[in-house]
Amino acid sequence: MCGIWALFGSDECLSVQCLSAMKIAHRGPDAFRFENVNGFTNCCFGFHRLAVVDQLYGMQPIRVKKFPYLWLCYNGEIYNFKQLQKQFGFEYQTLVDGEVILHLYNRGGIEQTASMLDGVFAFILLDTANRKVFLARDTYGVRPLFKVLTDDGFLGVCSEAKGLINLKHSTSLCPKVEPFLPGHYEVLDLKPSGKVASVELVKFHSYKDEPLHVACDTVENLPSGFDLETVKSNIRILFENAVRKRLMAHRRIGCLLSGGLDSSLVAAVLLKLMKEMNISYPLQTFAIGMENSPDLLAARKVAAHIGSEHHEVIFNSEEGIQAIEDVIFSLETYDITTVRASIGMYLVSKYIRKKTDSVVIFSGEGSDELTQGYIYFHKAPSPEEAAEESERLLKELYLFDVLRADRTTAAHGLELRVPFLDHRFTSYYLSLPAELRTPKNGIEKYLLRQSFEDSNLLPKEILWRPKEAFSDGIASVKKSWFSILQDYIDQQVDDLLLEKAVEKYPFNPPKTKESYYYRQIFEKHYSGQSNWLPHYWMPRWVKATDPSARTLKHYKSATQE
Numbered sequence: 273m274c275g276i277w278a279l280f281g282s283d284e285c286l287s288v289q290c291l292s293a294m295k296i297a298h299r300g301p302d303a304f305r306f307e308n309v310n311g312f313t314n315c316c317f318g319f320h321r322l323a324v325v326d327q328l329y330g331m332q333p334i335r336v337k338k339f340p341y342l343w344l345c346y347n348g349e350i351y352n353f354k355q356l357q358k359q360f361g362f363e364y365q366t367l368v369d370g371e372v373i374l375h376l377y378n379r380g381g382i383e384q385t386a387s388m389l390d391g392v393f394a395f396i397l398l399d400t401a402n403r404k405v406f407l408a409r410d411t412y413g414v415r416p417l418f419k420v421l422t423d424d425g426f427l428g429v430c431s432e433a434k435g436l437i438n439l440k441h442s443t444s445l446c447p448k449v450e451p452f453l454p455g456h457y458e459v460l461d462l463k464p465s466g467k468v469a470s471v472e473l474v475k476f477h478s479y480k481d482e483p484l485h486v487a488c489d490t491v492e493n494l495p496s497g498f499d500l501e502t503v504k505s506n507i508r509i510l511f512e513n514a515v516r517k518r519l520m521a522h523r524r525i526g527c528l529l530s531g532g533l534d535s536s537l538v539a540a541v542l543l544k545l546m547k548e549m550n551i552s553y554p555l556q557t558f559a560i561g562m563e564n565s566p567d568l569l570a571a572r573k574v575a576a577h578i579g580s581e582h583h584e585v586i587f588n589s590e591e592g593i594q595a596i597e598d599v600i601f602s603l604e605t606y607d608i609t610t611v612r613a614s615i616g617m618y619l620v621s622k623y624i625r626k627k628t629d630s631v632v633i634f635s636g637e638g639s640d641e642l643t644q645g646y647i648y649f650h651k652a653p654s655p656e657e658a659a660e661e662s663e664r665l666l667k668e669l670y671l672f673d674v675l676r677a678d679r680t681t682a683a684h685g686l687e688l689r690v691p692f693l694d695h696r697f698t699s700y701y702l703s704l705p706a707e708l709r710t711p712k713n714g715i716e717k718y719l720l721r722q723s724f725e726d727s728n729l730l731p732k733e734i735l736w737r738p739k740e741a742f743s744d745g746i747a748s749v750k751k752s753w754f755s756i757l758q759d760y761i762d763q764q765v766d767d768l769l770l771e772k773a774v775e776k777y778p779f780n781p782p783k784t785k786e787s788y789y790y791r792q793i794f795e796k797h798y799s800g801q802s803n804w805l806p807h808y809w810m811p812r813w814v815k816a817t818d819p820s821a822r823t824l825k826h827y828k829s830a831t832q833e
Contacts, residue, residue, distance in 0.1 A: 274332070275299030275320035275682075276345040276417075277435050278396045280405060280427040280460075281467035282314045283442040293318035295434040299347075301685040305331055309343065309398065314466040317345045317396070322631070322685055333398075336365045339374050341401035346370045347431055348393030348415045349689075351517040355488040356388060369520070373397065382406045386457045386476040390485040390517070390695060394452070396429050398462070405460040405468055411477050412638065412693045413454030413670025416678055420447040425467030427460065432679070433604050437798065451804065454670050455479070479666055480702045483695040490517070491696075498705055504723040506700060511723075514694030515541045518634065519549065523687075526630030527580070528620065529557040530746075531570025533717060533737060534636025534645070538691060540729040542634055543578045556630045560585040560620040561746040562753075570737060577731050585623045587616075589756045595619060597793050602683040603675065606780075606794035606802070608787050609809045609819035610676050612754055616746040617680040625684035637677045638692035640739075641665035642701055643717045644709055647739050648811035650716065655706035661812060662709070663702070669693075672809050754786075754818065761789045780805060783817075 275296035282289055290306055297304065300320025309315040319332040334344040353372040357364060362375040373395060376385040382397070386408045394417035397406040407429060409417045420428040420436050426447070428436045436449045452458070455477050460468040477483060491513045494506045515538065519525065525546070527539045543555045557580040559571035568584055575582035592615050599618045600611060624630055640646050644662050652658035669675075674690075681688045691697070701709070704719075712718040716739050724735060746753055765785040773788055774781040777795075779802045782788035787808070794802070810819050 274322050274347045275318075275431045275435075276332070276347050276394065276396060277318035277320075277430045278316065278345055278428070279439075280312075280315045280462065281425050281465060282316075282439075283426065284440040286314065286316050289439060290316070290318060292435050292438050293320075293430075295438075296320060296430060296432050298685060299431055299682045303331060307333055309400070311400065312462075312466045315398075317343065319345055322687055332370075334366070334368060334371060334374065336371065336374060338363070338365070339378055341399060342374050342377070343398040343400070344370065344373055344395060346373060346393055346395035346397075347417075348391055348395070348410065349518075349520060349687075350389050350391040350393065351520060352388075352390035352485055352488060355490065356485075359488045370395070377406075382408070382457055382459065383474070383476060384484075387484040388488075390483065390489070392690075392693075394431065400462075403462040405462050406457060407452060407460075408457035408476075409452050409454050411455045411479050411483075411695060412666065412674060412698075413451075414674055414678065414688075414690060414693060416670070416675070417452040418449055419452050420449045421468070421470065422447050425463065425465075425469055427468045431682075433798070433801070433804065434601075437801070449801065449804075451670065477695075479695075479698055480663070482699045482703075486696055489513075489696060494700075498708065500722075503704060503708065503719070507697075507720065507723040508727065510694070510697040510700055511537070511691065512541055512545070514691035514697045515634070516545050517694075518689040518691055519545060519551075521632040521687075523631040524553060524556075524629050525551075525632045525634065526556040526558060526624060526628065527634040528617070528636070529559050529571045529574060529580075529582070530567045530636075531559065531572070531574055531734065531737070532567070532636070532739070533721065533735065534639035534692065536570075536574045536636075536730050536734050537720075537724060538634050538636050539574060539580060540578045541691075543580055544729070554581040556581045556583060556628055558583045558585065558620050558624055558630075558633075560587065560616045560623075562587065562589070565746050567746050570734060573731055574734055577734075578729075583623070583628070585620050587619050589760070591619065592616075592753070593757070593760050596790075598683075599680070600790060600793045601797050602679045604679070604798060604801075605671070605675060605805050606787070606790040607672060607805050607809055608784075608790065610672055611790050612757065613673075614676045614680050616753075617676060618683060621681045621684040621686055624686060631685075632687050632689060633681055634689045634691065635677055635681075636692060637673050637688075637690045638666075638669065638698070639717070639720070641669060641673070642692060642698055643720045644711060645717045645739055646811065647716065648814050648816070650711050650714070651813040652710065653813065655710045658710050659702075659706040666698070671805065758784075758786050761786045765789050765792075777802065779803060780808065 277293040303321040350369040353369040392414035394415040561568040
C-alpha cells in the first residue's frame with residue numbers, strides 16, 4: 273500500500289504543484305520521492321512508500337537498466353510475479369513484485385500486462401521511447417486511482433482525489449477529478465510538450481470471466497461439475513489459495529476480526545496457513561466495539577477457538593462522533609452507510625498503527641457482495657435477479673465497501689488484503705448456478721457456510737451466525753450505532769436546513785438530518801465534487817428508508833434466537 277501521484281504537461285511551477293502530493297503522505301509513511309521525467313520538464317512522479325517488500329530497492333518510480341525508457345509508479349501487490357518470472361524467463365533486478373509489470377509490458381504490451389497480473393494494483397506506466405502513458409486499475413478497484421484530464425492535455429493522476437483537487441492549471445480553475453474505472457486500462461499519447469491525448473479506454477477483465485493468469489496459478493485445474501460436494505471442495509481450495517498467496521510480506525501480518533462469518537473465516541484460514549509456513553510470530557486479531565457489543569463477544573469466541581493474540585478496542589459514542597469529520601475527509605464520500613461503517617474501522621486502524629507492529633492487515637470485504645450476504649437478498653424475486661444484484665454490487669464495490677476498507681486503513685499507513693476478492697475465487701463462485709448461491713432456510717451465504725461446515729475452522733455458532741452489519745455490530749443490540757449517530761445529529765441540523773436541502777444540494781439531495789450532516793462536512797472539504805458518489809447505497813426489494821440491516825424485518829440478532 274503506497275501513494276502514487278503524477279503530472280504530465282503542467283503549466284504551473286512543479287514545486288508548487290507538488291504540494292498537492294503531500295495530501296496523500298499517510299499512504300506511505302516510510303519514504304517519499306519526487307522525480308522529474310528526463311526531457312519533459314513539466315512532467316513528474318511523486319511517491320509515498322509503505323515498505324512491505326524489498327526494503328532496499330523498493331523506491332519508485334521503478335526504473336531498471338534493461339528498460340531505461342520505462343517509468344513505473346504503482347500501488348499494489350502482484351501475487352504471481354514469481355510464477356510469471358518462471359513462465360516467461362524474466363530476469364528481475366529487484367525483489368519488488370511490481371517490477372514484473374515492466375517485463376510483461378516489454379514482452380506483450382499493455383493488454384497482456386493488465387490481464388496477466390494476479391493481484392491488486394493501480395499504476396502509471398510511462399514509455400518515453402514510444403511516447404505513451406498507460407493507466408490501469410485492478411478488477412474490483414481494491415487499490416484506488418483518480419485522474420484529472422483537461423481539454424488541452426494536462427493530466428494528473430493520484431491514489432486519492434485529495435491529491436488532485438487543488439492543482440492549478442491555466443485553462444481551468446477547477447479541473448474535473450474523477451475515479452478511474454476498475455478493470456480498465458487507458459492509453460494516452462505523450463506529446464513533445466509533455467501534454468497527453470487519450471487514445472482508448474479498455475476493459476481488460478470482467479469479474480465473471482476466469483482470468484488469463486489462471487494458466488500460471490499454483491492451484492491446478494479443479495474438478496468440474498456442480499454436484500454439491502465438488503463445489504464445496506472447490507470453494508475451500510480456492511479460498512485457502514486466495515489467503516495463501518496474500519501472505520507475501522516482509523512486515524507483520526494482522527487481521528481484522530468482527531466475529532462475523534467473513535472476517536472469522538479469513539482469520540481462521542490465515543492462522544492455519546501461518547502455522548504451516550512456520551511464521552514465527554503469533555497472528556494478532558483486532559476487534560472494535562462499544563462495551564458488550566455483539567461483535568466484541570463473537571470475536572472473542574473466534575480468537576479463543578483459533579488461538580490468535582487478540583486485541584479489543586473499546587470506544588464510546590463520543591469518540592465515534594468526534595471521528596466523523598476525519599473519517600469523511602479520509603473517505604472522500606458522503607454515503608450514509610459507508611460513513612457509519614468507516615468510523616469503527618478508522619478507529620481500530622488507528623489503534624493498530626499506534627499500539628502494535630502489524631502493518632499488513634487481512635479483512636473480509638467483498639464476501640457480502642459475492643456470496644449474497646446482505647439480509648435483503650432474502651427478498652430477491654428469483655435466483656437470477658439475486659445473481660444480477662450480486663454482480664451489480666461487485667461492480668460498485670470501489671464506491672462503497674472497498675473504498676471504506678482502503679481509506680480507513682491507508683489513513684493510518686496500513687496495507688489491506690482482501691482474499692474474498694481474489695480473481696479466481698470470485699470468477700468460480702459467480703460461475704455456479706444461480707440457485708446454488710441464494711440464501712436457504714432463512715440463512716444468507718448458505719453455500720459458503722456449508723462449504724466449511726466440516727472443517728472445524730470455526731465454532732458452529734460463529735459459522736452460522738446471522739448477518740450483522742459492521743456499523744451495527746459494534747454497538748449494543750439495545751441501541752444501534754446508527755441510532756446513536758442520529759440522536760446526536762438531530763441536535764446539529766435544523767429542520768429548516770433539511771427542508772431546503774434539495775435547493776442547496778440538487779444532486780443526491782439529503783433526505784435525513786444524518787445524510788445532510790455528512791454532506792455538509794463533505795462539501796467543506798470537497799466542494800462541488802458530489803458526483804464522486806453516483807447514488808446512495810440502499811437495500812433492494814424492500815421499502816427501506818435507511819441502509820441499516822437492523823431496520824429490516826428479517827433482522828434477527830444472535831441474542832434473539
